Amino acid sequence: MTALGRLFRTTAFKLALIFLIIFTIFAGSILGYVAFSARRLLEEQVNLTVNEEIKGLLSQFNTGGVLRLVRQIERRSHQPGSSLYLVTTAAGETLAGNISSVDSEGLLEAGSYQLYYRVVEEGEPRPHRAIVETVILPGGFRLLVGRDLDETDRFHTIILRAAGWSILLILALALMGGVFVARRVLSRVDHMTETTRTIMAGDLSGRLVVTGTNDELDRLAQSLNAMLDRIGELMAGLREVSDNIAHDLKTPLTRLRNSAEEALRVGGSSASYRDALEHTIEEADDLIKIFNALLMIARAEAGNVLEGMTTEDASEIARDVVELYEPFAEEAGIHLEIDAAETVPIHASRELIGQALANLIDNAIKYSSQNTMTDMDRSVVVSVRKEEKRVLLTVADRGPGIPDADMERVLERFVRLETSRTRAGSGLGLSLVAAVARLHGGTLKLEDHSPGLKAIISVPSIL
Amino acid sequence: MKILIVEDDVSASAYLDKAFREQGHVVDIASDGLDGYALASDGQYDAIIVDRMIPRMDGLSLIHGLREQKIDTPILILSALGQVDDRVKGLRAGADDYLAKPYSFSELLARVEILSRRGRSIPTENTLYRVSDLELNRLTRRVARSETEIDLQPREFRLLEYLMRHAGQVVTRTMLLENVWDYHFDPQTNVIDVHVSRLRAKIDKGFDNPLIHTVRGAGYTLRDSAR
Numbered sequence: 060m061t062a063l064g065r066l067f068r069t070t071a072f073k074l075a076l077i078f079l080i081i082f083t084i085f086a087g088s089i090l091g092y093v094a095f096s097a098r099r100l101l102e103e104q105v106n107l108t109v110n111e112e113i114k115g116l117l118s119q120f121n122t123g124g125v126l127r128l129v130r131q132i133e134r135r136s137h138q139p140g141s142s143l144y145l146v147t148t149a150a151g152e153t154l155a156g157n158i159s160s161v162d163s164e165g166l167l168e169a170g171s172y173q174l175y176y177r178v179v180e181e182g183e184p185r186p187h188r189a190i191v192e193t194v195i196l197p198g199g200f201r202l203l204v205g206r207d208l209d210e211t212d213r214f215h216t217i218i219l220r221a222a223g224w225s226i227l228l229i230l231a232l233a234l235m236g237g238v239f240v241a242r243r244v245l246s247r248v249d250h251m252t253e254t255t256r257t258i259m260a261g262d263l264s265g266r267l268v269v270t271g272t273n274d275e276l277d278r279l280a281q282s283l284n285a286m287l288d289r290i291g292e293l294m295a296g297l298r299e300v301s302d303n304i305a306h307d308l309k310t311p312l313t314r315l316r317n318s319a320e321e322a323l324r325v326g327g328s329s330a331s332y333r334d335a336l337e338h339t340i341e342e343a344d345d346l347i348k349i350f351n352a353l354l355m356i357a358r359a360e361a362g363n364v365l366e367g368m369t370t371e372d373a374s375e376i377a378r379d380v381v382e383l384y385e386p387f388a389e390e391a392g393i394h395l396e397i398d399a400a401e402t403v404p405i406h407a408s409r410e411l412i413g414q415a416l417a418n419l420i421d422n423a424i425k426y427s428s429q430n431t432m433t434d435m436d437r438s439v440v441v442s443v444r445k446e447e448k449r450v451l452l453t454v455a456d457r458g459p460g461i462p463d464a465d466m467e468r469v470l471e472r473f474v475r476l477e478t479s480r481t482r483a484g485s486g487l488g489l490s491l492v493a494a495v496a497r498l499h500g501g502t503l504k505l506e507d508h509s510p511g512l513k514a515i516i517s518v519p520s521i522l
Numbered sequence: 523m524k525i526l527i528v529e530d531d532v533s534a535s536a537y538l539d540k541a542f543r544e545q546g547h548v549v550d551i552a553s554d555g556l557d558g559y560a561l562a563s564d565g566q567y568d569a570i571i572v573d574r575m576i577p578r579m580d581g582l583s584l585i586h587g588l589r590e591q592k593i594d595t596p597i598l599i600l601s602a603l604g605q606v607d608d609r610v611k612g613l614r615a616g617a618d619d620y621l622a623k624p625y626s627f628s629e630l631l632a633r634v635e636i637l638s639r640r641g642r643s644i645p646t647e648n649t650l651y652r653v654s655d656l657e658l659n660r661l662t663r664r665v666a667r668s669e670t671e672i673d674l675q676p677r678e679f680r681l682l683e684y685l686m687r688h689a690g691q692v693v694t695r696t697m698l699l700e701n702v703w704d705y706h707f708d709p710q711t712n713v714i715d716v717h718v719s720r721l722r723a724k725i726d727k728g729f730d731n732p733l734i735h736t737v738r739g740a741g742y743t744l745r746d747s748a749r
Contacts, residue, residue: 351622351708354605383705383709383713387712411606413707421711
């Protein structure tokens with residue numbers, strides 16, 4: 060496409076053109092009307108003058124007869140810029156006047172009409188137009204008074220020419236304005252297109268230029284930049300996730316492969332093969348768990364709204380999970396308590412909130428039972444509380460807790476503190492809980508329970 | 523038991539075919555949805571296992587179509603999609619059970635066996651369950667063994683009720699979690715085992731003839747081992 064073609068295709072240019080056409084039609088009709096009215100007004104004026112003059116001359120004739128009329132006309136017709144005069148006899152013989160040759164047939168009928176005639180100016184005959192009025196006087200005399208329209212015509216021409224020029228000027232200005240605006244817009248849009256191209260080519264760090272005028276293009280650029288920022292974040296997140304997945308799936312996969320290989324290499328009884336195979340299945344099951352947790356987290360992070368959320372009673376969910384874990388806690392020597400009396404409605408998936416609570420309780424029990432000091436308080440308290448517009452589901456233990464410095468970090472995927480590296484678990488538990496909280500429009504917060512840890516799932520309450 | 527497996531992955535269906543035959547079941551295989559639909563249409567099977575993503579009519583449409591035709595053969599969906607809402611969609615389409623891939627065969631077997639027997643031999647409206655000298659009355663919620671009343675917590679009652687309804691069959695830990703607690707996630711610890719051992723202490727303690735048995739690598743079963 061040529062540069063001009065592109066220019067004509069821009070919206071700015073098209074708009075300018077449409078306005079231009081409308082404006083021209085408008086201005087044209089106004090100017091035309093003015094010209095037409097002016098001309099009519101002037102001609103009326105001429106008619107009136109001619110009429111008046113005839114009236115005056117008639118009174119001269121009435122008082123002084125044809126001789127006085129002739130004298131009067133001879134006097135008047137020699138004044139400069141005078142009207143046209145002619146007095147003839149009934150036979151058409153000129154008595155006085157400043158018209159030299161007259162087509163007597165047409166001219167000397169009574170009435171008012173336009174007369175086309177020629178005036179010799181600077182040796183050249185030029186066509187002139189006049190308004191004339193003829194009256195027939197008693198005795199067959201004919202009196203013709205006329206007024207040249209040359210001046211009127213010239214005035215009219217001036218008006219028309221002025222109108223023409225101004226329309227031309229408007230056209231030129233509008234065209235130039237249209238081209239200017241269109242080119243300005245076009246150059247900015249071109250710049251945007253260019254930037255987005257380089258971004259599409261893989262350079263995600265590129266950003267559109269914001270001129271600071273806060274016009275629509277600026278706002279568009281700002282939105283696009285915000286979008287790019289978000290995409291960048293997601294990309295970075297994705298890269299991190301895939302790195303982590305690669306790492307944390309490869310580790311158990313390697314273990315799995317090694318143990319299978321070792322069984323094959325060492326050989327031995329069918330019983331030892333059996334053990335190796337069972338071990339392999341266990342490792343595979345662990346992998347599946349990690350994978351499921353990852354899928355859930357990925358889903359939460361993609362911001363997918365979960366289908367099938369219903370109104371649930373947070374207290375009831377908590378009671379159910381506590382009931383599920385109570386025998387297990389007891390066996391571990393932990394006192395698992397629930398503090399949730401009233402009904403607390405939330406918009407949730409019972410399954411997911413249950414799973415999140417189960418994860419937290421599971422953690423709490425494991426870490427509390429790790430604590431070997433006998434005088435320690437070995438209770439885990441699950442509570443459900445409504446606080447203004449939020450519902451807080453809290454699991455608090457008296458275990459070793461988490462050092463302040465690590466509070467943030469443990470919520471990341473796969474992070475397991477060095478102190479717990481040796482224990483079973485994928486390191487996905489807390490990030491899964493956080494993901495569930497996010498899916499419910501809430502958050503997961505960890506607090507020091509001195510001693511111990513307090514994990515709080517905060518979700519919006521209904522009502 | 524006659525089972526129809528609708529699965530397009532040849533190695534997966536061959537594995538299932540072999541595994542079910544080893545257990546003494548008869549297996550038909552359909553490799554796409556239309557074939558599966560044609561085979562299942564006369565209602566000759568005890569259970570149907572359907573992969574959710576199969577060519578020529580997906581699993582959910584297949585199930586929907588069968589249910590429209592009033593074919594009420596128990597159906598289990600096998601699917602790689604294992605999130606909560608996927609399960610809900612599957613069950614809403616008319617399936618009776620949903621198992622996410624990858625699964626263990628013992629889990630699948632236990633579920634299919636329970637599905638296939640449902641509606642044939644165990645009237646769920648029975649109010650009295652009896653295994654050996656153990657009795658459970660669903661109306662009065664009374665449990666007794668050898669005429670001695672046993673005091674159970676509500677959840678323990680439901681656990682025993684489920685085990686007795688499927689007496690003689692293997693029930694897995696996930697099945698217990700699903701049916702007694704209505705949770706489908708995988709608890710990281712052996713919470714179910716602790717519940718079962720508590721129940722076992724109440725039911726079997728002091729009796730020579732234990733009724734609750736652990737099935738290695740699969741789950742539990744409640745049966746009269748003396749017979």
